[in-house]
Amino acid sequence: MSRISIFTKAVVLSVVFVAVVCGYWGYQQFIQTVHQPLNISQPSLYQLKRGQHLNHLVNQLQQYGLEQQWPVKVLVKLQPELANIKAGTYELLPCMSLHQVLQLLASGKEKQFELRLVEGFRWRDWQQQIQQHPHLYSDNVDKLTELLSPQGASLEGWLMPDTYHFTHGTDATTLVKRAYQHMQDFLQQQWQNRKADLPYASPYEALIMASIVEKETGLAAERPRIAAVFVNRLKRNMRLQTDPTVIYGMGDQFDGNIRREDLRTATPYNTYVIKGLPPTPIAMVSREALIAALNPIDSEELYFVSRNDGSHVFSTNLADHNAAVRQYQLNQ
Template identity: 50%
Template sequence: MLKVMFSVLVLAIITTAIGYQQLHTTIHSPLNVASNTQFEVKKGMGFNQLCQQWQANSWLDSCWRYQLVAKLDPSLTELKAGLYELTNDTVLNNIKKINSGQQISFSFTIIEGQALREVLSALREADNLKYDLDTTQLGQQIIGQDTHLEGWLFPETYHYHHNDTASSVLQRAAKKMQQILAAAWQQRADDLPYKTSYEALIMASIIEKETGLACERPLIASAFVNRLNSNMRLQTDPTVIYGLGERFDGDIKRKDLREHTPYNTYRINGLPPTPIAMPSKAAILAAVNPPKTAYVYFVSKGDGSHQFSTTLQQHNAAVKTYILNNKN
């Protein structure tokens, strides 16, 4: 009897040891994948299906050990759909990454001064993003208004996951722009030539396109505000270029300045009907709080900066210095 009991005890110890060894091996076994291996967990994929696919790919030897561990820890079977980066960390750690939804993150950047057509073109080429935009009803789709979406997307980098939609990215960009604009409008200066925050957004987009120097945005804004408050036309080239659209060949000609378009501020009074680009926060703040100056004119120096003037005589002299002389 003692021999039988001893044999049973020995068998139990051996079985326990083998079980412990199997468990230890299961817990510490690495996933046999190359670095940066991507794997998509599709909606509805179960734990057994996942394990079998990994085994078929020779990423692990067998499934039964992991199925047993999953019986002990059912949370391992809660898979979240998405695209994941697998590593040669342990099999269980890779599964836990999927359990917690640590998907690969992609990014899309809206650049300050980009026009809507440029943003849409870039979205069509964005990796792992579903292009679901209806260009005939874009305003309704993104901000719930029947309006032109130009200017309404805040320039920033937006992160997304595999198979997210382009509309979801733009909705976030539009919400951010609405928040920035609303906050700036509440802090606007007095005596501005805008009746609505939308008009301030239009002005901000023109400021954004008129200069690439952050330090000049307030001065550009001041000059434009002074023009409008004096019933002068804005006469700014970026609006002419926007009105020409795809017809613009890189060089503004005299006939372009004479052409009547809703955006030709050499021909129309006041602001154009919509923004002409996506303005930065700095451009918006400049538009609603321009410094008090007497500047009305400015001309490019050819190095990205501008010469500002208060009188037409000063402006003509600056044009002669920085433009006419450079052509000789």
């Protein structure tokens, strides 16, 4: 073998060796770049708007320590599905890598926000919560009453209390419609399974009663018993005489105290003055309160008074009730 041939082979082997070393080094750099954690110190929201594509994302990721673009280009060549990132609002977590970020945005799994709508609150309380939520679009909330309420006047009681999840920018009307439909479905289901001989002319009247039970109940276990008291009073054509209805009828005039003159002031909701149920529910109703209103216990009780610890003393006659009032309310 000539010296030239030996030299040529040596050069070729050297070139191959260098190429292998460089390739291995490049591969290690690539693996390290796409799988090492980005500089995300705390959970952060990242919004990819419609029309923004991979190049925009790469530029934005520079704030999290991505220094070069070539690893992204190589990665999407090897896994083309990662290039199909979707518009939305995502949560980037500490220790997430470039590969994980691309997987997240390609999956379309946006950050889920939540809103807890609590039983016993009024529609106007819920409306304020909805309008103040930073991730809901709520400009159309004022029009919902006309859109949804079968009574044409109030959404009170018609929305199911629950924790609702949604993505950034969700129209609040979508959330409210969901709560409305949940209550509609549940009310109709429970109406079909109601106890016999109840003094309600319609499911809506049961909803009104359930709202009163909701506001009067301190202990969940007492709901069916309190419902029985009001059912018994309706059957005997007695006034319900329940303070929460008076408070609701007072609206913004209520300052935390009910006075004798308030009990005598006629409003459509003052059940010390009117007979029967008020015209609408007075609060949003839990599933348990509605079940209680449609399935009260069997009893002859007509009165109850608070023990001031959340529980009540129940009575079948006025004399016993007055005695309980003196003991627990007047400290006599």
